[in-house]
Every structure is written in structure tokens, then in C-alpha cells.
Amino acid sequence: MLAEIITIGDELLIGQVIDTNSAFIAKQLNKIGVSVYQITSVQDDREHILKALKDAETHVDVVILTGGLGPTKDDITKKTLAEYFNDNLVRNEGVLKNIETIWATHVRGNLLQVNKDQALVPSKSKVLMNVLGTAPGMWMEKGDKVFISLPGVPHEMQALVEEEVIPKIKGKYNCPFILHKTLLVYGLGESALAERIEAWEDALPSFIRLAYLPSLGKMRLRLSAKGFDEINLRALVDAEIAKVIPLIKDEFFGLEDEEGSVEVVIAKKLAKLGKTLAIAESCTGGKIAEQFTSHPGASIYFKGGVVTYSTQSKINILGIAKDLVEQHSVVSKEVVEAMAKNALGLFQSDFAVATTGNAGPSKGDSDAEIGTVYIAIATETEVYSQKFILGNQRVKVIDKAVNKALEMLLKEIFKN
Amino acid sequence: MLAEIITIGDELLIGQVIDTNSAFIAKQLNKIGVSVYQITSVQDDREHILKALKDAETHVDVVILTGGLGPTKDDITKKTLAEYFNDNLVRNEGVLKNIETIWATHVRGNLLQVNKDQALVPSKSKVLMNVLGTAPGMWMEKGDKVFISLPGVPHEMQALVEEEVIPKIKGKYNCPFILHKTLLVYGLGESALAERIEAWEDALPSFIRLAYLPSLGKMRLRLSAKGFDEINLRALVDAEIAKVIPLIKDEFFGLEDEEGSVEVVIAKKLAKLGKTLAIAESCTGGKIAEQFTSHPGASIYFKGGVVTYSTQSKINILGIAKDLVEQHSVVSKEVVEAMAKNALGLFQSDFAVATTGNAGPSKGDSDAEIGTVYIAIATETEVYSQKFILGNQRVKVIDKAVNKALEMLLKEIFKN
Numbered sequence: 035m036l037a038e039i040i041t042i043g044d045e046l047l048i049g050q051v052i053d054t055n056s057a058f059i060a061k062q063l064n065k066i067g068v069s070v071y072q073i074t075s076v077q078d079d080r081e082h083i084l085k086a087l088k089d090a091e092t093h094v095d096v097v098i099l100t101g102g103l104g105p106t107k108d109d110i111t112k113k114t115l116a117e118y119f120n121d122n123l124v125r126n127e128g129v130l131k132n133i134e135t136i137w138a139t140h141v142r143g144n145l146l147q148v149n150k151d152q153a154l155v156p157s158k159s160k161v162l163m164n165v166l167g168t169a170p171g172m173w174m175e176k177g178d179k180v181f182i183s184l185p186g187v188p189h190e191m192q193a194l195v196e197e198e199v200i201p202k203i204k205g206k207y208n209c210p211f212i213l214h215k216t217l218l219v220y221g222l223g224e225s226a227l228a229e230r231i232e233a234w235e236d237a238l239p240s241f242i243r244l245a246y247l248p249s250l251g252k253m254r255l256r257l258s259a260k261g262f263d264e265i266n267l268r269a270l271v272d273a274e275i276a277k278v279i280p281l282i283k284d285e286f287f288g289l290e291d292e293e294g295s296v297e298v299v300i301a302k303k304l305a306k307l308g309k310t311l312a313i314a315e316s317c318t319g320g321k322i323a324e325q326f327t328s329h330p331g332a333s334i335y336f337k338g339g340v341v342t343y344s345t346q347s348k349i350n351i352l353g354i355a356k357d358l359v360e361q362h363s364v365v366s367k368e369v370v371e372a373m374a375k376n377a378l379g380l381f382q383s384d385f386a387v388a389t390t391g392n393a394g395p396s397k398g399d400s401d402a403e404i405g406t407v408y409i410a411i412a413t414e415t416e417v418y419s420q421k422f423i424l425g426n427q428r429v430k431v432i433d434k435a436v437n438k439a440l441e442m443l444l445k446e447i448f449k450n
Numbered sequence: 451m452l453a454e455i456i457t458i459g460d461e462l463l464i465g466q467v468i469d470t471n472s473a474f475i476a477k478q479l480n481k482i483g484v485s486v487y488q489i490t491s492v493q494d495d496r497e498h499i500l501k502a503l504k505d506a507e508t509h510v511d512v513v514i515l516t517g518g519l520g521p522t523k524d525d526i527t528k529k530t531l532a533e534y535f536n537d538n539l540v541r542n543e544g545v546l547k548n549i550e551t552i553w554a555t556h557v558r559g560n561l562l563q564v565n566k567d568q569a570l571v572p573s574k575s576k577v578l579m580n581v582l583g584t585a586p587g588m589w590m591e592k593g594d595k596v597f598i599s600l601p602g603v604p605h606e607m608q609a610l611v612e613e614e615v616i617p618k619i620k621g622k623y624n625c626p627f628i629l630h631k632t633l634l635v636y637g638l639g640e641s642a643l644a645e646r647i648e649a650w651e652d653a654l655p656s657f658i659r660l661a662y663l664p665s666l667g668k669m670r671l672r673l674s675a676k677g678f679d680e681i682n683l684r685a686l687v688d689a690e691i692a693k694v695i696p697l698i699k700d701e702f703f704g705l706e707d708e709e710g711s712v713e714v715v716i717a718k719k720l721a722k723l724g725k726t727l728a729i730a731e732s733c734t735g736g737k738i739a740e741q742f743t744s745h746p747g748a749s750i751y752f753k754g755g756v757v758t759y760s761t762q763s764k765i766n767i768l769g770i771a772k773d774l775v776e777q778h779s780v781v782s783k784e785v786v787e788a789m790a791k792n793a794l795g796l797f798q799s800d801f802a803v804a805t806t807g808n809a810g811p812s813k814g815d816s817d818a819e820i821g822t823v824y825i826a827i828a829t830e831t832e833v834y835s836q837k838f839i840l841g842n843q844r845v846k847v848i849d850k851a852v853n854k855a856l857e858m859l860l861k862e863i864f865k866n
Contacts, residue, residue, distance in 0.1 A: 045663055047486040048630060049477030052470050061465030070463040073491035104662060105641040149641045189846050225521040225565045247461055319743025320736030323757040327735025330811045330844055338763035340756050341739045347754035347797055381763055395746050428746050430605050
């Protein structure tokens, strides 16, 4: 079972919007054993859409289109779909009613003709009702192939995928099971890791694929397997994982959650230990806190954080001594350790992590070189820190500092 | 001038990684007048890569590949490229030296054969030296078409695009100029906006394209134009913007920065006014602070923030009266307004924004319905708040709350 995702919209092709829809759809399809053969982003252009449809039809079973269904003039997906299927657009009364309901509930002003026209769908399509918006999803079949058109607005698309598309695909096809397991590894480069596990990798059964996923100082190792016998597949993959863990034991920090990442591994461990966390951020500007709070259940272990961006706020809110700042500079081992220690006290947490640094492009309150970041960990019994030099590009300095902070925290918490 | 971006790697096709590389490359190409015709994500698979190369060659002038250049066994891009160009791989001494330098400086342990093999490149390619990593970029020509292969690690790819790819493309081709201007609009739906500006839109010259970009409560309107006379093009686009602004005056909040977004518009206005901002977040968990601090220059206007996630931290750090919480609940108008007001005092800022709510999936410290969020703005003279009901999906509740907070802040700051 293969699928192609076609995203329609010039905003992706000029780089104004990052395509998060495709990753969402791919993840959902994978869970029911449908492999994504290709993701294709095309222009809002009749000929280009027709070409993409034709190309997809020759390679895959399921084609999912997103975007280009808005009421305005730049959206031509629906007309083009009707043309591709040699079909015409007809008004769907259910969709019109949905549009009228949304209008009455959420929108000020009159229902316009362009909105009423959103109730036009190809006559051969089944409507996937979009209760969150005015653009309907559409399901079309051609032989044993399925074409699904969805709105590009992420939350509308997501609801339709979860509630309509996935159940319908499962109903229509006998889907295999696809399993991914990801091992979180720190401290080993891609090639050093590959050398360590070479013999194991060479002996992997052919239905298990291995991938190395390096990312700014962390490394993930992903095993993917596919088959019709879920229980057997899980057992075989787990057996391979049990073999590889001893080979990377010193650098292995757990399996990533199917939906999760480093912070989820940390969160689960904290919850298990019944311990709590506080965060004091300067150069990372709230991003560490945001990583944790974006996942459910954060209130169990996350006491809170401060973003003490200005030196004055480090003094006033975290109670850093003014002398300490003057003596050592605001970007220093002494200040970051005081930040972590005081955050621990302020929030009455068991662990605290703190960052201070200069992400650039200008030097701000400190004379530290751009890219210099200090990160500290405080626990009930100790405080320690590390200095990092993380380049000179602001967003990367911040992202690397977040990753380094998560790594230090992970190592500290896994001592327990 | 057309380009296609081909990203190689199964991690994109299973939805484990979101493709941010393509948006970066597309943006850079657009700046020098190269339009991206298509973005294609393909599997780490010889046949699929060959098919994508062939397809791209028939449609575009410039093909940029990213990914699949790592030292490990799952990366086959380089071999496949050599095959496509009917070429063989040869050792490049410059690349080998670069690998050895990186090894000596950053890596523990011996240089392995797999790493040395990263110095193998197709004999007909020009090397684009990647000083940040061991996988070189490669530039290959076939007739008047160019094929560029880049590593998938974002910061390595980005440096090569900026320092090698863009200058080389500009040197080889006579590139037109592409201009995008984006208007930030709040409070009007897509169709209501379209109706208001219909006559203007119909009269737009054909070389200017218009797109509506709706996103969780905000709306952007983008004009794109292309031509060889940059000065003239800018004048014509500016003239159209001058015509449309009066039509949407009450809902128009400025032009987005070429690289920026709502928070950049707010940041610029704050800097211009010489005013400062503080943030007190509960349910948004640091994400508002992170939006501002991800952009350079935040230290000019951003005093800092607190992420008072637990009720106790709202009391201890923000000084919210325990009685107030007990009387009104932690998710209430009274508490959010006290949070904003106290953040203003704590950070000695001119403006403060605060959030408290229940993002779900469980109810946490409050009995408010999931999706209930209060957002408050405090200034020197007043404090006010709004209540929002934002659905029941955690990440969306958070994102919508961030957007709503930015909208309220934008409206407040633009009063000045």
C-alpha cells in the first residue's frame, strides 16, 4: 500500500510557510501500514496539478491532496479535480447547510456567493464533512485507486484525516502494519555509532530498515518494519533492540515515544520518580519551557520557569547578586549556576536547568563572544555547568542551546 | 528560471521530521528571482531518486537535492547521482583534508573508512566545500541545467546555500527579480476580505499574483511580482498596496517583514516607541516569549517573562493573592488581569501580556473547561482581558492562545 501526498499552494514554494501538514498525514498513514512513496508540493496551477495527479496515479494507491480549497480566486484545486475525473461540480446540500451553520455561529455579516460556492463538489465524489470549516473534504475513486482532497488549514485537515480518511482507508484496504521504534543516543557521531553496531546492522532481517537521524548534537536511530502479523513484528523488532542496546549502552537514553522526543523521555522519567522541574532561561528565551509544556501532563512535574532576559530581571526576579554579575559578567559560569540554584529555590523544585548566553547578532548586556552559552543544572545536592560555543547564527545558537540543556538534564535525571 | 527541490530521506515520508530545509532554500532562491516549481520528497531509494532527477530535468533549470549524504549505509544519494550522470566517484583531496581537520578538531576517536569515503565525489562535479561537516556539497552541470547536491543537516545546508549556491546561480544565470510583500490583516475572514477588495483584485496587473494566507485567527494577504527591473517592480507593487490599504484600513496592521511575522511587527513598533514588554504565561508555557526572543534585537524591548505553570508559582513569583485564586479559580478574568498587572510591575515594563487557561487533556489545577483561556493586557493606565474557548486539542489550544495574545498585543500597541 503506497500513498502520495500532494500539497497545493504557492506559499510553500516561496518558503513562506513550512509544510507541517505532510508530516502529520504521513504519520497517520504510517500507523495503519500505508507507506508514503512521495510528498509533492506544487503550484496553484491547473496544468501542474493535473501533471501531479497523473504522476501519482501511476505510482501509488492513495493520493491525498491538501490545500487550494479556499473561497478566493487563487484556489483552483476543485475545478481541476473535476476536470481530471471528467466530472462536473454540483451543489451538495449537506455542505451548504454546514456552511450556513458555521456562518450563523461564527461569522459576522452575510453569506457571500463565494462561500456558497464552497458547497460545489465533483458529482462523483463522496463528501467528507468538515464541521470546522467551510471547505469540504472529498473522496473520489478511480478503479481501485483513491483520491482524497482536503482543506489546507491544519486543524481542519487534521480532524478530517483522523475522523474520516483513516477509518475509510482501513475499511477499503487490507492494510499491513508498520512499526517504527526510535532509540535516543547521545554523544556518538553517526560514523562512530555505525562502526559500533556494524555487525548487528549487517545481520538485521531484510524487513527491518535502519536509519540514522542526526540533529544538532543528538542522534536518533530508527528501526522500521512492516508486515501483516503485528504481534510477531513487534516481537522481532523488540528482539533486535534488545541486541543493540548493550552495544551502545553508555550513550543510550531510552526509546522515544511514538509521538515524542527527548523532552518526553525526560518528562516520563520525572513523573516516574515523582520529581519536579524548574527552568531559568535567558538566551533560550522560553523555548525550553515551551518544549515541555507543549506535551500533555506537564503540570505533573513542571513547576514553572522564568525568562530573565534583561540583567535587571535576573537580579530582581531570580535574586542574582548584582556583585556577581559585575564581577563575572552576565554570561558566566557563576551567574548561570546561581540562576539554576535560585530557580530551584524559587519554584521549590527537585531539578532546575538554567541558560545564559549570547545568541547574537549583537552582544546585548554582556561582552561574551556571540555563540557563547553557559548551561547549569541544579539539584538538591549540587550545581554544575558547562560552557558551549555554538556558532554565530541566532536561531541555531538558540536551538543548539535548547538541545544541550535537554541533554544535560537527561543525563542528570537518568542518574536517578 | 525554475527550480525543483528534491529532499531525500525516509524520515520525511514517515512524518518523523518536518521538512524545514525546503522552505529555507525556496526563500533564498526566490530572493534572486528563481521560482520553485516543485518540492519533492522521495525515499532513500536508487530508482526513486533516478525517477525524480529525470522528472525534474524535464521541467526546471536548477535541481537542488538535500539529504542522503551521511557516512552510513542508508545513504545512497551520491552513488545514484554518479549513475545518473554516467560518472564514477573519485576521491577529492580537498574534501578529505576538510574531513581530517573536522576530525582532529571536533571528534574523538579514529577517522573511519566510512568517513574517508565521504571524500568520494562524482568526477564531473565541482565540490562546494562544507566546512561545518564531513559531507561535501556538489555542483554538476548537464547542458544548461544545474544539479546541486547538499547535505541534509540544516545548518550545513544553509551555510552552503548562502555562501556557495546562491552566488554561483547568480553568476551563471541572468536572474529576474522576485518581490513578495505581505499584508497582515486581523478580524476579517477570507471571503469577507475577498469581497471588500474584489474590484482592486480584478484590476491587478497580470504580473502581480495575490494569495490569501489564513492561519488560526490571523490572515495574511501576499502580493508576488516578478520582473527584470527591480526599481520599477517595487514601485508598481507599492502603488497597489497603497490602493488596497484604504479598503482594509480598520483591520490592517502593517506589512510583514520579509523574514518576519506578527511578533516582528510588534517588536518593530515597540522599538520605535521606545517601550518595553513583559510576559506572564501559564497555559502557553513560554511560547509567547519564545516567539519574540527567536528574533534578533529582542533585548531592546523585551524585559523578560515568567512561566508560572503551577498555582503555587503564580502566588510566589507573580504575587497573585491566594484569596483571589481561591475565590475566582486560577483560570479566571481576575487572575489573568492580576498576572498581567504584576508582571508589568515585576519587570518594570510598559506593556505586559498574560495567559491562563486549560489546554487539556486533563483539567490540572482548575475546574475550567478544557480550551478555556483568559488573556490580559496591562499598560501603565489600564488592565483588561478577554475569554476565549479554543477547542479541545492541546497543541492547537496553545497555538491559538499565542495568536490571540499577539493579536491583542498588536491592537494595544498600535493604539500608540
